[in-house]
Amino acid sequence: MTKSKSRRVLILIGTKKGAFIAESVDGRQTWNLKGPFCAAWPINHVYGDPATGTIYAGGGNEWFGPAVWKTTDCGATWTHSSAGLAYAEGEPPIKTVWSLARASDRLYAGVEPAGLFHSTDNGETWTHLSGLRDHPTRKDWQAGGGGLTLHTIVPHPSDDRQVWVGMSAVGVFHTADGGATWTPRNKGVRNDYMPEGQQYPEFGQCVHNIAIAPGDPDRLYQQNHCGMYRSDDGGQSWRNIGAGLPSTFGFPVAAHPRDAETVYLAPLNGDVLGRFMPDAQTAIWRSRDGGATWADLRQGLPQQNAYIGVLRQAMATDQLEPAGVYFGTSGGQLFASADEGETWSTVAQHLPSITSIETLVIDD
Numbered sequence: 001m002t003k004s005k006s007r008r009v010l011i012l013i014g015t016k017k018g019a020f021i022a023e024s025v026d027g028r029q030t031w032n033l034k035g036p037f038c039a040a041w042p043i044n045h046v047y048g049d050p051a052t053g054t055i056y057a058g059g060g061n062e063w064f065g066p067a068v069w070k071t072t073d074c075g076a077t078w079t080h081s082s083a084g085l086a087y088a089e090g091e092p093p094i095k096t097v098w099s100l101a102r103a104s105d106r107l108y109a110g111v112e113p114a115g116l117f118h119s120t121d122n123g124e125t126w127t128h129l130s131g132l133r134d135h136p137t138r139k140d141w142q143a144g145g146g147g148l149t150l151h152t153i154v155p156h157p158s159d160d161r162q163v164w165v166g167m168s169a170v171g172v173f174h175t176a177d178g179g180a181t182w183t184p185r186n187k188g189v190r191n192d193y194m195p196e197g198q199q200y201p202e203f204g205q206c207v208h209n210i211a212i213a214p215g216d217p218d219r220l221y222q223q224n225h226c227g228m229y230r231s232d233d234g235g236q237s238w239r240n241i242g243a244g245l246p247s248t249f250g251f252p253v254a255a256h257p258r259d260a261e262t263v264y265l266a267p268l269n270g271d272v273l274g275r276f277m278p279d280a281q282t283a284i285w286r287s288r289d290g291g292a293t294w295a296d297l298r299q300g301l302p303q304q305n306a307y308i309g310v311l312r313q314a315m316a317t318d319q320l321e322p323a324g325v326y327f328g329t330s331g332g333q334l335f336a337s338a339d340e341g342e343t344w345s346t347v348a349q350h351l352p353s354i355t356s357i358e359t360l361v362i363d364d
C-alpha cells in the first residue's frame with residue numbers, strides 16, 4: 001500500500017527584524033511559528049523556490065549592506081552572500097535588497113537604488129544587469145516615499161527572457177531579451193502629481209505592486225499610488241479598474257493561483273490620511289471578474305480601532321484548493337484565510353513590522 005504524501009504549507013514572512021516561517025501540516029488549521037532568522041537583519045522579501053524548496057531572504061540597510069540569505073532545510077540553517085551586489089565604481093552604494101524572483105536558472109534580486117541583479121548559482125554570486133540603469137530615462141528617475149527601489153519582479157511564466165519590474169517612483173519597465181534592453185510600460189497610468197495635461201507620462205508613475213494572472217501572461221494587475229489598474233497586453237497599456245473600491249490608494253495586489261479573473265487588494269484610506277484601513281476596519285477586497293466589481297471580505301478580521309497598514313509585498317495566495325490568502329501588517333499581525341478570503345483567522349501577533357508575505361507548499 002502506497003503511503004500518501006503529507007503536505008506542508010509555509011508562510012514566508014519578511015520583517016524589519018529578521019525572517020519568520022509559519023508552518024501548517026494539518027490543512028491550514030493550525031500554524032507553528034519559527035524565527036527570527038537571518039540574524040534579525042532587516043528583511044524586505046522572503047521567497048520560496050517551488051522547484052527545490054530553497055528559501056531565499058533579501059534585505060539589509062545602510063549599516064549592514066545588502067545580502068541574500070538562503071536555507072535549504074526550511075530554516076534550520078542559513079547562509080548569506082553579497083558577492084557581486086555592488087554597482088561599478090563611482091555609482092552610489094547599494095543599501096538593500098528589496099525583491100527576489102526565480103525564472104528558470106536565474107535568481108533575480110531588485111535593489112535600492114533601483115537596479116536588477118541576477119545569479120546563476122543559487123545566490124552565491126551576483127551580476128548586475130546594467131541594461132536597466134543604462135536606460136536613457138535613468139537620469140530623471142525620482143525616489144518615492146520609501147526610496148528609489150526596485151520592489152517588484154514578475155518573470156514571464158513561459159518565456160525566460162521576459163521580465164516586468166516595478167520601481168518607485170519610476171513605473172513599470174519590461175525586457176524581452178533577458179535584461180539587455182528595457183522599455184517603459186506605463187501608458188494609461190495616471191500620475192496625480194504632474195501638472196495638468198502632463199499626468200500620463202511615459203515614466204515617473206509610483207507603481208506599488210504588480211501581479212500576473214495565472215494562465216494569461218498578458219494579464220497584469222497593478223496597484224499604483226494613484227489607482228488600481230489592469231493590462232491585457234503585457235503592460236503596453238493600462239486601464240483603471242478602481243470603481244467600487246473605497247480608495248484609490250493601497251500597496252499590495254495578489255492574484256488567484258488558477259483564476260485569471262480573481263484578484264485581491266488591501267486598500268488603505270489614502271496617502272495623506274494615515275495610510276490605514278478605511279474607517280479603521282480591516283478588509284481585503286476581492287474581484288471575481290477582473291476588476292469590474294469588488295466585494296469586501298471581513299469575517300474574522302478586526303472591525304474596530306484597526307489602524308493598520310499593509311505594505312507592498314505583504315500579501316500572497318497559495319496553490320491549494322480552495323486557495324489560501326494571507327497578509328501581514330505594519331503592526332506585526334499575520335492573518336490567513338483557507339477559503340479564498342471568505343473567513344479569516346489570526347496566525348500571529350506582535351511580530352516586527354511585516355514587510356513581505358509569500359507561500360511555499362512542500363509535498364513530503
